[in-house]
Amino acid sequence: MSERPQPLRAINKFFDGKEPWQIVSMTASSLLAIVWVHSLYNARESVTVRLRKQFFRWLRQVPMVRKKIEQKMAEIKKDFHTDVEKRLAGVTIRRELPEQGLDPEQISQEVRDHLNLGAYDWKNGAVSGAVYHLCEDISRVACEAYTLTAYTNPLHSDVFPGINKMEAEIVQMAINLFNGDEECCGTVTTGGTESIIMACKAFRDLAYSKGISNPQIIVPSTAHSAFDKAAQYLGLFVVTIPVDPVTLCVDVDKVSDAIGRRTCLIVGSAPNYPYGTMDDIGALSALAVRAGVPLHVDACLGGLVAGFMPAAGHHVPPFDFRLSGVASISADTHKYGYAPKGTSVILYRRAEYRHCQYTVTTEWPGGVYGSPTVNGSRAGGLIAACWATMMFVGRQRYIQMTKEVVDTARYIENELRKIDGIFIFGKPATTVIAFGSQRFDIFQLADLLHKRGWALNALQFPSGVHLCVTHAHTCDGVAARFVADVAAAARTCLTDAAAPVHGKMAIYGVAQEISDRSLVSDITKHFIDSMYYLPKGDPQ
Ligand SMILES: *Cc1c(COP(=O)(O)O)cnc(C)c1O
Numbered sequence: 001m002s003e004r005p006q007p008l009r010a011i012n013k014f015f016d017g018k019e020p021w022q023i024v025s026m027t028a029s030s031l032l033a034i035v036w037v038h039s040l041y042n043a044r045e046s047v048t049v050r051l052r053k054q055f056f057r058w059l060r061q062v063p064m065v066r067k068k069i070e071q072k073m074a075e076i077k078k079d080f081h082t083d084v085e086k087r088l089a090g091v092t093i094r095r096e097l098p099e100q101g102l103d104p105e106q107i108s109q110e111v112r113d114h115l116n117l118g119a120y121d122w123k124n125g126a127v128s129g130a131v132y133h134l135c136e137d138i139s140r141v142a143c144e145a146y147t148l149t150a151y152t153n154p155l156h157s158d159v160f161p162g163i164n165k166m167e168a169e170i171v172q173m174a175i176n177l178f179n180g181d182e183e184c185c186g187t188v189t190t191g192g193t194e195s196i197i198m199a200c201k202a203f204r205d206l207a208y209s210k211g212i213s214n215p216q217i218i219v220p221s222t223a224h225s226a227f228d229k230a231a232q233y234l235g236l237f238v239v240t241i242p243v244d245p246v247t248l249c250v251d252v253d254k255v256s257d258a259i260g261r262r263t264c265l266i267v268g269s270a271p272n273y274p275y276g277t278m279d280d281i282g283a284l285s286a287l288a289v290r291a292g293v294p295l296h297v298d299a300c301l302g303g304l305v306a307g308f309m310p311a312a313g314h315h316v317p318p319f320d321f322r323l324s325g326v327a328s329i330s331a332d333t334h335k336y337g338y339a340p341k342g343t344s345v346i347l348y349r350r351a352e353y354r355h356c357q358y359t360v361t362t363e364w365p366g367g368v369y370g371s372p373t374v375n376g377s378r379a380g381g382l383i384a385a386c387w388a389t390m391m392f393v394g395r396q397r398y399i400q401m402t403k404e405v406v407d408t409a410r411y412i413e414n415e416l417r418k419i420d421g422i423f424i425f426g427k428p429a430t431t432v433i434a435f436g437s438q439r440f441d442i443f444q445l446a447d448l449l450h451k452r453g454w455a456l457n458a459l460q461f462p463s464g465v466h467l468c469v470t471h472a473h474t475c476d477g478v479a480a481r482f483v484a485d486v487a488a489a490a491r492t493c494l495t496d497a498a499a500p501v502h503g504k505m506a507i508y509g510v511a512q513e514i515s516d517r518s519l520v521s522d523i524t525k526h527f528i529d530s531m532y533y534l535p536k537g538d539p540q
């Protein structure tokens with residue numbers, strides 16, 4: 001036998017003197033070990049996360065712990081139900097189809113009654129985000145368009161080609177706003193979450209086509225939770241990158257370190273939901289080009305503000321297709337596009353990417369079936385209402401509204417910076433202003449504001465609250481009233497910093513303290529259940 005290469009000699013030496021059965025069993029067990037390690041490495045959650053979950057799973061099997069948890073959960077469930085019962089006081093609970101249909105006036109009255117059940121005065125700009133404008137002329141035009149097209153379905157392009165045209169025009173207008181070129185394309189979806197799921201699906205499938213079997217997405221910790229949702233639906237591994245504690249923008253070096261063979265997408269927000277800060281999209285784009293990975297810019301919240309900011313006299317760093325690493329952009333027309341709820345756009349730099357978003361089945365007895373987004377049947381009325389809104393508002397009024405919203409946001413930010421006891425997180429890029437406190441529990445302040453009718457959004461890790469300034473806050477006196485209420489509440493909190501937090505806001509503080517996150521998840525599921533809860537009999 002000729003001389004064997006070095007490694008083989010080493011292996012032969014290792015097995016020297018072993019029985020054949022020993023050799024077989026050692027080979028098999030090392031193979032199994034390799035498979036096991038590989039599965040750990042390829043799993044959708046990291047080893048530490050899974051060990052932690054396992055620990056709490058064991059803990060929950062201890063009978064005393066289990067009993068206590070079950071007891072607590074039952075109480076929580078009951079509280080949720082009581083809340084619903086209180087909220088629904090005054091409307092008839094209907095569990096059956098009415099035997100004879102009701103008359104239109106009565107239905108209209110009941111719809112109005114349902115609309116007024118909430119605790120907030122959303123028509124006076126008291127809520128953060130949620131209601132993006134209160135201009136009746138815009139709503140009238142959008143609703144008129146919806147009335148005309150409510151029963152259309154762009155799935156049937158032969159029947160409703162006009163709806164397809166409107167969709168194509170919404171996409172094209174958005175491409176122009178974001179400085180895309182001839183090659184850019186996109187689709188309308190039903191909201192930001194769907195736009196994000198579509199982008200993740202497209203770049204997952206692009207990765208599959210390149211032979212990457214376990215793709216991962218690299219996401220800033222501040223990116224919208226829709227990316228985690230997409231990963232849950234699509235079987236993607238999420239690598240979460242922390243943000244800089246001062247600027248609240250993603251740490252680009254850490255993104256760079258995280259990029260690997262399995263990376264199918266990196267993400268930046270323009271801006272993010274929690275703090276309203278904008279990641280350094282320029283740096284992320286350069287990194288994307290260098291590493292040869294696509295970059296998705298989530299401009300769901302701020303895109304239709306940021307796109308008009310330069311013309312409105314406000315500075316915003318470039319975040320769109322002008323940066324060559326930007327492969328896709330999501331932007332919500334149902335937020336600052338001022339369209340009724342139910343539309344968003346997802347845009348791609350290249351037609352190839354959009355092809356990866358589509359699904360096609362060729363063997364179904366119902367025929368060859370291809371569709372662009374999640375839905376089969378789609379609501380043509382929502383597309384028409386969005387199109388009508390964009391046509392009615394027009395470029396000059398978008399610029400004007402952007403100026404009003406951003407001026408108001410800057411005014412609130414500057415005034416909040418003067419208030420003793422609170423601080424602003426990072427530099428708000430568009431319209432979200434997040435604040436916290438090192439002197440008292442910020443949820444105590446949020447609770448006081450809540451009592452004055454302000455609905456703010458709670459932030460965790462670290463504790464904070466934010467106001468998403470919309471056109472509804474540009475109405476006379478709203479911003480000044482908000483600033484005055486925060487100032488008064490901050491004074492109260494400073495004089496009694498140790499006061500325990502009560503009310504609705506207390507729960508956000510508590511939820512952060514629970515180390516078994518699966519409990520938080522279970523509680524949340526009970527909360528979602530409560531949205532579907534109908535009290536037995538009429539509440540008093
Ligand atoms: C609102 C939002 C989304 C998700 O959009 P939905 O329309 O609520 O599904 C995604 N990203 C950011 C930054 C958002 O603010």
Ligand SMILES: *C1O[C@H](CO)[C@@H](O)[C@H](O)[C@H]1NC(C)=O
Pocket residue numbers: 190194374375377378379
């Ligand atoms: C389509 O899919 C979305 C989820 O992406 C859903 O919210 C929406 O109600 C669906 N239906 C229609 C008709 O758009």
